[in-house]
Amino acid sequence: MSDVSLIVNGKRVSGAAEDRTLLVHFLRENLGLTGTHVGCDTSQCGACVVHVDGKAVKSCSMLAVQASGSTVVTIEGLANGADLHPVQAAFREHHGLQCGFCTPGMIMTATDMINRHPEGLDEATVRTELEGNICRCTGYHNIVKAILAASKTMSKGSKGKARQAA
Amino acid sequence: MYSVNYHRAASVADAAKLVKAGDAKLLSGGMTLIPAMKTRLAAPSDLVDLSKIKELQGVKVSGKTVTIGAATTHFDVANDEKLKKACPALVHLASLIGDPAVRHRGTIGGSIANNDPAADYPAALLALGATIVTNKRQIAADKFFMGLFETSLKEGEIVTAVTFTAPAKAAYEKFRNPASRYAIVGVFVAKGKDGVSVAVTGAGDDGVFRSKEIEAALAKNFAASALEGVKVPAKNLMTDIHASADYRANLIAVMAKRAVAAANA
Numbered sequence A: 001m002s003d004v005s006l007i008v009n010g011k012r013v014s015g016a017a018e019d020r021t022l023l024v025h026f027l028r029e030n031l032g033l034t035g036t037h038v039g040c041d042t043s044q045c046g047a048c049v050v051h052v053d054g055k056a057v058k059s060c061s062m063l064a065v066q067a068s069g070s071t072v073v074t075i076e077g078l079a080n081g082a083d084l085h086p087v088q089a090a091f092r093e094h095h096g097l098q099c100g101f102c103t104p105g106m107i108m109t110a111t112d113m114i115n116r117h118p119e120g121l122d123e124a125t126v127r128t129e130l131e132g133n134i135c136r137c138t139g140y141h142n143i144v145k146a147i148l149a150a151s152k153t154m155s156k157g158s159k160g161k162a163r164q165a166a
Numbered sequence B: 001m002y003s004v005n006y007h008r009a010a011s012v013a014d015a016a017k018l019v020k021a022g023d024a025k026l027l028s029g030g031m032t033l034i035p036a037m038k039t040r041l042a043a044p045s046d047l048v049d050l051s052k053i054k055e056l057q058g059v060k061v062s063g064k065t066v067t068i069g070a071a072t073t074h075f076d077v078a079n080d081e082k083l084k085k086a087c088p089a090l091v092h093l094a095s096l097i098g099d100p101a102v103r104h105r106g107t108i109g110g111s112i113a114n115n116d117p118a119a120d121y122p123a124a125l126l127a128l129g130a131t132i133v134t135n136k137r138q139i140a141a142d143k144f145f146m147g148l149f150e151t152s153l154k155e156g157e158i159v160t161a162v163t164f165t166a167p168a169k170a171a172y173e174k175f176r177n178p179a180s181r182y183a184i185v186g187v188f189v190a191k192g193k194d195g196v197s198v199a200v201t202g203a204g205d206d207g208v209f210r211s212k213e214i215e216a217a218l219a220k221n222f223a224a225s226a227l228e229g230v231k232v233p234a235k236n237l238m239t240d241i242h243a244s245a246d247y248r249a250n251l252i253a254v255m256a257k258r259a260v261a262a263a264n265a
């Protein structure tokens, strides 16, 4: 057992966990943050993507103790109360989800991608950057549209707020 | 995953001590080891985390000498401004590994210690004639990669850095498996003061290797056209569900042509 202490979505949290506990299980089971999903056993689907110290990572492939001392943002940490984060709003607007299983990971990957490309994104870059996220429903077209639209809104003005949230 | 004890090492010396416990394993980015533990293919008693050790991190370029700390992530290699000038081929290679989340965690030390027969870095280090630095000694790349998932590292020996001389020209071309994103064939060509070397990953029955046929043709003329009609033997190449040995043999020549064209561009 180890003590795991993290800042999750702006709040300091800690708890004892077995060393073998994956970060995704710590988030879901110890903290009740079930927005982060597990979609595979092979580190390939991206349903579990969260931000650790500002970088998108697969929380199914990292131990909770490895993350101890870090700052974590999950899908639950993006919206500002009832105000959706621009990436969430764009997924709704552009019909970027169907069953929604892949969506938390898609949105966390998308916010990371937009933050790393302040110069803007094009379709080819979005598709390459999405290589670690699998969607069984949408065929990706509307996900790509949503991310391109969010990237435009975020570079226009709501940048400050989005940056803080992500 | 079986039960395990986690230790965060503060320094290389600390890690060297901790790794002596039980059936301990070093943990770097965890992008290979954690998935292997989840499926119980690996079951270490203890994990010694190297990822917070400062002395293992970062890229240094001084003159023509490049040194990359073992715990430097693929993301940091892919985005290093000095390395973009000194060896853009390696920057490009790092940007092709896995996906963004894998690149944010996975490291060069973990990749070469694991020596997956389809990993990208082994091809670069072999073609660049790199030296692998450990906490005990320095090992030339051609004495380091020893076959499928085998290296000359001793029990508990820690890779601390890799170092090489920036080549005059180099490029890496990768034909990726669209699902796993590993190489079905990857070819790294480098032209330096010791001539031309060409290393192939993803294809060899025994892991990464240098292609003598392609090196011989390019030594005379470092141009894609010099590879017209050059045949790579299919003997000792892998056949699996992704591709046959013959297919891979042909692909090696194709990727080599593209790499030479890119290196000359």
Ligand SMILES: Cc1cc2nc3c(=O)[nH]c(=O)nc-3n(C[C@H](O)[C@H](O)[C@H](O)COP(=O)(O)OP(=O)(O)OC[C@H]3O[C@@H](n4cnc5c(N)ncnc54)[C@H](O)[C@@H]3O)c2cc1C
Pocket (backbone or CB within 6 Å): A042, A043, A044, B025, B026, B027, B028, B029, B030, B031, B032, B033, B034, B035, B050, B070, B071, B096, B097, B098, B099, B102, B105, B106, B107, B108, B109, B110, B111, B113, B114, B116, B118, B119, B120, B121, B153, B157, B158, B159, B160, B180, B181, B182, B183
């Ligand atoms: C979805 C996915 C796609 C991928 N695609 C690619 C790809 O296209 N190309 C590619 O090359 N790789 C790919 N990888 C593998 C990735 O590059 C890993 O980062 C790499 O193989 C291992 O590095 P790591 O830092 O994560 O090591 P870890 O998983 O932490 O360790 C791997 C092994 O190396 C040992 N080790 C780690 N550091 C050291 C050290 N400093 N000294 C001695 N031994 C050490 C460990 O004990 C362990 O046995 C992929 C992985 C995933 C999950």
Ligand code: FES
Pocket (backbone or CB within 6 Å): A037, A038, A039, A040, A041, A042, A043, A044, A045, A046, A047, A048, A049, A058, A059, A060, A061
């Ligand atoms: S659950 Fe993490 S990549 Fe699939």
Ligand code: FES
Pocket (backbone or CB within 6 Å): A096, A097, A098, A099, A100, A101, A102, A103, A134, A135, A136, A137, A138
């Ligand atoms: S919306 Fe169903 S998996 Fe993507």
